[in-house]
Every structure is written in C-alpha cells, then in structure tokens.
Amino acid sequence: MATLHTRSAARLMIAPSVLLLLAWMIVPLALTIYFSLLRYNLLMPGMEEFAGLTNYTYFLTDPAFFQAVFNTLAIVLGVLFITVVGGIGLALLLDQPMFGQGIVRILVIAPFLIMPTVAALVWKNMFMNPVNGLFAWLAKLVGLQPFDFLANAPLFSIILIVAWQWLPFATLILLTALQSLDEEQKEAAQMDGAGAWSRFIYLVLPHLSRAITVVILIQTIFLLSVFAEILVTTNGGPGTQSTNLTFLVYAQALLQFDVGGASAGGIIAVILANIVAFFLMRMIGKTLEA
C-alpha cells in the first residue's frame, strides 16, 4: 500500500514539469507547422490562405538558404575545433604545478560569464574596428594595413568571437576531467619509459574522451543557434555572408513579417537540428554508457 501511495505521489510531483515541457514542445511546434503551410504576411492581415508546400519550395530554392546552412555548419565546426583543441592545450597547461593557479583559472573562465551581446560588441568596436580598434593599432605598429574584419571576413570574425566565449567552457570541463586522472597511472607509464607524447596519446586522451564528447554535445546544441553575436556585429551581412539558419529565420519573420516563410524555415531548422542530434546522441550514447 505504502509503495502505491508513494508512486502516485511521485507521479503527482513529476506531472507539472512533464506537462509544461510537453506543452512547450507541442503547442508552438504544431503552430509553426500550421503557419508554414499558409501564405501569411503580417503586413497583409486577413489575407491568409492555404499555400501547401510553397513556403518550403521557396525556402529550399533560395540561395540564401544554402549559404545559411553552410554558415551554420562552419560556425559549429569552426568553434568546436578551436575550443576543443585549445581547451585540451589549456587544460594540460593549467594542470601543471604553477604559482597563482587559482587566479589564472579565474582569468580563463571569465569570458564564459559574459553576456553574448557585450562580448560581441566589445570585440566588434574595441578590437576589430578598422579605424579605432586595437587590432588596427597593432597592425599599423608593425607597418601593416588595418584589416576590416567584419566587412572582409565576417564569418571568421564571428567564429573567433564565439570561440572566445566557449573556450573557457571546454577548458574548465577538460581540466576537471584531467584532475580525476590517477596520478599513479601516469607515474607507472613514465617508469615504463613512455614519453610525454605517448603518455598523452595512450593515457590522457582516452581518459578525456568522455569529457570531450560532453563538450562537443553541449556546445553543438548552443552553437547551432548562435544569434546575438550575429545580430549586433554584422546583421548577417555583408549580403548573407554571415547569416546562419537561426538568423535567416529571424530576418524572414521579424524583418520581413513573412510568417509562412519563416515558419517553413523554422521547421527545416528543427529537422536539421534533429539530424545532428541523432548522430550526436548515438555517438554520445556509446561513450556515456561506458
């Protein structure tokens, strides 16, 4: 009896969260699907009509769409590469004995705590600006022409800014994992004559594999939806050179008021994210089970 009691009490306690998340998953998503089948522009109220898959064909044949898919993947892969490689390096460095380790750690994790709009605007204005930025000053100092980062290499600049924000995350997690590596194992390997490089490849890297997987999974979720950094730096431009899928849908919805088209784009973004998530979960599932 008691267990029956507990069980129904437990169900009652879980219910609010499950119902809320279920509603949050289903209601807006169903509406998005519904809107995506309509010709519906906020500037022309009362003109809504069923449009079948027109919005999808429009979106999928738009050259901006392919650019956006490419940019989305470039941001995810570029930032992942920088943060994972840099994170491993930094974690190894911070794991060494040194003076003031705690302070260095604090300095390194700071960018992660900065809100995206601040991070992007600080980089855009005070560093990458071709006239007043610090990079321009450094370039002139060594006799080079200042480079207009956001006009000439917008995607690369955004990757740089986002990587700066996420490097601390990767470092912190990898460092935590590194510190749980058995000291005796390292010493045993050293006694057996393993050099620093083979110790890294055969001992440290396998030990970090789980943490690296976690870093990739979590960062990918967030990186697929980079938005604020693009909004305040390049506004997706020049042209659509730095527009990712998230920004493309935003522009379609809130700048062009095309509810139907934006909804179709949103659904496509959901499908793509699910494909990525599917492969990711399979990969992660294997490492996390172990």
Place this chain on the structure above:
Amino acid sequence: MARNVSTQRKLVTTAIAWTIGILIFFPILWTFLTSFKTEAQAIASPPAFLFFDWTTENYFEVQSRSDYFKHFMNSVVVSFGSTLLGLLIAIPSAWAMAFAPTKRTKDVLMWMLSTKMMPPVGVLVPMYLIFRNTGLLDTRSGLVMVLTLINLPIIIWMLYTYFKEIPGEILEAARMDGASLAKEIIYVLTPMAIPGIASTLLLNIILAWNEAFWTLNLSAAKAAPLTAFIASYSSPEGLFYAKLSAASTMAIAPILILGWFSQKQLVRGLTFGAVK
C-alpha cells in the same frame, strides 16, 4: 613518490600560463579600463593603457541618458524570477525521480534533455504571435515564463544529480528512529539538499542573465533586460566606446563575481552531472 618539479620549470609554466590567462581576459580588462576614459581617450591612438584621466562620468551618463537602472532591474527580475519559478516546479519532480525512481525515470529525464535540442527559431514565429496577441510582448512576466521553460530541463537535471547523491540509508536510519515523513523531510533531507539547490539556483541565474535569443526577440524599450539594452549600442551614433564600456562593465560585473564563486558547480551543472 610526489612529482618532483624543478622550481625553474614551475616558473616557466607560471609565466606561460599567466600570459595566456591575461590574453584571454584582456578584452574584459580593456572594457573595464575604457569605461573610465573620456570618449576621446577611448579611441586615442596610441591607446592609453593606464595613464589617462580616470573619470566616472560615463557611468552617470549611461544612467541619465537611458535609464540604465530600469534595464538592470529588468535583468534582476527576469533572471531571479525565472530561476525561482523553475525551482518551484522542478524540486518536486527531481525529488520524486531521485527518491522514487521507476523504470521510466531515465526515459523521462532523457526526453526532458531532448527538449533542449529543439532550436529556438523552430518556435520563434508562434511564440512571437502568441505574445503579441496576449499582450505579453515586452513584459517582464512574459520573459520570466519563456526563460523558465527553456531552463527547466537544466534545473531538473542538476537537482536530480544532486538529490541522487543523498544516501538512502540515512532515510532508513531516520525512519528506524521513528521519524515521521514530515520530520524526515525537514530535518534530514532538506539540510542535505540545500547545497545542491543553491548551486542550481546560482547557475541558472547566470544562464538566465545572459540569455540572448528570447530576450532580444520578445522585449523592446519597456522590459528589455541588459542583454537587449546593450544590443542597442550596435547602431553607431558617434563616439560611444566609453559609454558602451561603462554599460557593459555594470552588466557583466555581478555575474562575473557570481560565476567565479561557483566554478565547480558550473562544470557539473553544465554537463548535466556527466563531468564532476
């Protein structure tokens, strides 16, 4: 055998690590310094690093020109509000799943996590229209609702991993001593659960404070938290680096300090307990 490290090597490591640390931190330091310059000094070439006339004028200017404090309070209300509301909903759920797990508990948890994989643009259009039609657009309560929902899975996961660590034997011992369920909860479980709840609270305030998709899209002049307020500096209107820096410094300082205090919990919370 303790690792024998020569002092020389330690000094070299220290030098490299500090250099990299300062380089990574530099944009924040530079923002802080620039906030005390005049606009002319802020764009001076060569740039002034420390030797300029320090002034706090920008801070007052930002407040008087754009009512900074209002946006600061919006951030406080939205981040604390959504976190507390989320905890209220999540604590019973995480509690039940940790202490009365069933066969499906794991699936429920995984499903909750999977809701985080839905890209926000997938529901941007309907959320915007719902908000517009119900008058929630540009209100703090609207933002609190959305941020509660998007952070709820993280809150539940974090709490679950903390609650999971409370040993069940303690409950049995209390029960043997004749404690009632109410007493069990008040005297045994709550004290053990509080550290976990506190870390969850801290991390989620940080996440909500910095959230910059929904806050940018669903708020305007009235309810805009600092994320959206700072974004308004992206349209160039003359010289504004020093004021941007002052506004930024005030926006990031509280969270920077909170975050530094909760480094350990940060790792655990952000990896859903997978890395401790």
